[in-house]
Amino acid sequence: MCFWWGDDLLQFHNDAYLPMLGQRVERAIGAPFRELWSDVWKDVLPFVESALSGKGTWQENLPLIVTRNGYEEPTHWTFSYSPLYDDDGRIAGILNNVTETTQAVKDREALEEAYREAKNHLAERGRYEEELKLLNRELAHRMKNTLAMVQAIISQSLRGASSLTEASATISARIQTLAKAQDLLTGMSVTAAEITAIANAALAPHRDGTGRIHVEGPRVYLSAQQALGLSLAMHELATNATKYGSLSVPDGRVEISWSHRPGDDFTFDWRESQGPAVTEPTRRGFGSRLTERIVSDLFKGQAKIDFAVEGVAFSLVGKLHQAADLDH
Incomplete structure (x- = not known):
């Protein structure tokens, strides 16, 4: 004093x-x-x-x-x-x-800062644990859906094949396409993949460097299931075009385009031209059913293959999954 x-x-x-x-x-x-x-x-x-x-x-x-x-x-x-x-x-x-009280104030401020850091650390840990739970749920969900799709591919391919050799080749090609789409999903996002990358991966085996396949559309992200379904659909269309359609002749072309409008409206179009004359098949296989029915369900819309004489056309009108739905 x-x-x-x-x-x-x-x-x-x-x-x-x-x-x-x-x-x-x-x-x-x-x-x-x-x-x-x-x-x-x-x-x-x-x-x-x-x-x-x-x-x-x-x-x-x-x-x-x-x-x-x-x-x-x-x-x-x-x-x-x-x-x-x-x-x-x-x-x-x-x-x-x-x-x-200079040192006491410094000590209190240091303690308060340590407390804030501890709270931030606990909050960060909580966010990390929630993200981990989300990843685990998504992984389990993705595995179940993938296994269900593989099961459908195998059973339907065996049912429509004329020999085990044909069935083996068909199953292998379809599962490889599925695996490539899964790789893209894993590399790009837990729950979504960009459609251009999906299209390029599905069409890669059918490109010959002549530019006969033209892909055009805005940057659009598909949910995991929509990406897998559309990838398989493009694989089926490209395989059919290589065997019987426009890609079976040197001058044939395939035009692929899509659009995305407000409200998550989505359209996808496949157009073949300058190929052999097309006749509608008497029997619709798994590929056609996958391309039409399964894809339309995934996009909650309408999908249709048109076997026009001038070339096969496929059109899809549906909805993209909302951001909140991408992990479901």
């Missing part, structure tokens, strides 16, 4: 006050308050005036920039100013009970 006395508020203090003085210690006794503590005088003047008017003050952790060791340093102080009276009952000075 210290006290300031007289008109000039001359300072006197006890030994416990000495560390607060720094390099001022040699000239502190008897020095006017305003001169000794000129660096903080304006900051504490309201408390001085209050005490001199007869009203004591209390301040906790007041921040002050102090120059007591030859340089400015941020400090904090908890103190009370009380009026001191002379023998005639007049206020003649101020008693200062003070504790420097």
